[in-house]
Amino acid sequence: MRNFVFLGPPGSGKGTQATRLSQKVGIRHLSTGDLLRNAVQEQTALGMQAKEYMEKGDLVPDQLLLGLLEESMNNGAMSKGTILDGFPRTVPQAESLRDMLNKNNMKVDAAVLLEVSDEEVIKRLSGRWFCTTCQRTYNYPMHAPKKEGICDDDGHELQRRRDDEEEVVRKRLHIYRERTAPIVDFYRAESILTTICGEQSPDKVFSDLLEVIQ
Numbered sequence: 001m002r003n004f005v006f007l008g009p010p011g012s013g014k015g016t017q018a019t020r021l022s023q024k025v026g027i028r029h030l031s032t033g034d035l036l037r038n039a040v041q042e043q044t045a046l047g048m049q050a051k052e053y054m055e056k057g058d059l060v061p062d063q064l065l066l067g068l069l070e071e072s073m074n075n076g077a078m079s080k081g082t083i084l085d086g087f088p089r090t091v092p093q094a095e096s097l098r099d100m101l102n103k104n105n106m107k108v109d110a111a112v113l114l115e116v117s118d119e120e121v122i123k124r125l126s127g128r129w130f131c132t133t134c135q136r137t138y139n140y141p142m143h144a145p146k147k148e149g150i151c152d153d154d155g156h157e158l159q160r161r162r163d164d165e166e167e168v169v170r171k172r173l174h175i176y177r178e179r180t181a182p183i184v185d186f187y188r189a190e191s192i193l194t195t196i197c198g199e200q201s202p203d204k205v206f207s208d209l210l211e212v213i214q
Contacts (some may be wrong), residue, residue: 001025001081003106004213005088005097007184009113009176010169011121012198017114018085020206023214027081035068036060042200059175062093066100070109073104083110085089089180094187100147110186112212114198118173125169131160 004021006014015031021027036054039047039085046064053060065087086095101107117122127140131151138145138158162168187193194212198205 001079001106002109003081004083005108005111005187006114007111007180007187008198009118009121009180010114010163010172011124013202014085014114016202017205018083021209022083022198024210026106027083029085029086030069032065032068032074032087033071033085036064039068041174054165055162056173056174057163057175059089059179062096063089065089065093069097070100073100074142088183091178091183091186094183102162108187110212111190111193112209113184113193113195115195116198118213120199121173122169126166128164129160131156132159144193170177176199178190189198 006214008014015033018029018031036050039076040051040054041047045068050060050064067086082098118139124139128137129140129145129149130137131154132150133156134153136151136153138151139199143165149158151155151158163172184193196205196212198206201206
């Protein structure tokens, strides 16, 4: 059983690479972003609390995120190892995660940082749209739908998340640089940090990632 933490700014490709790695090595990809969005959509108690923070581009409080992770751990979602994508985002969260895992005789085996410039992040996220029905994501101009604004799979209208609008993206980047980037030093001090250039092709990033994991 091995556990990995993926770090990097929003839009760095953490989710894409985590999904590929999960399929390759057969362990759970646990995206707190997806868990939060699902909770909002289902209007759960945690989701309603988190919604206000997410729409503003602010960080969701530690208590909410830790609650989701503990819930996943208790239902066995992390029993075969986990790729954590989007958590931890702060040093206190990293410390809480370490303590939580230690109590269950687990640990973070490697932290992978995908480095991407702010301008590249803005370009990527401002062109990201998704289908409200099947959740397929499109990125203009590289992966645009065949018909403008319409999903290729089910013909439903595409939308852009509020937190992908440029103004919010810039705020999210500011928060990342200010609050989240120090976590890099945390994992570097624990000698488990590896940095990969996230501006390479997705296949090259994945190839570099496999070398790290192996």
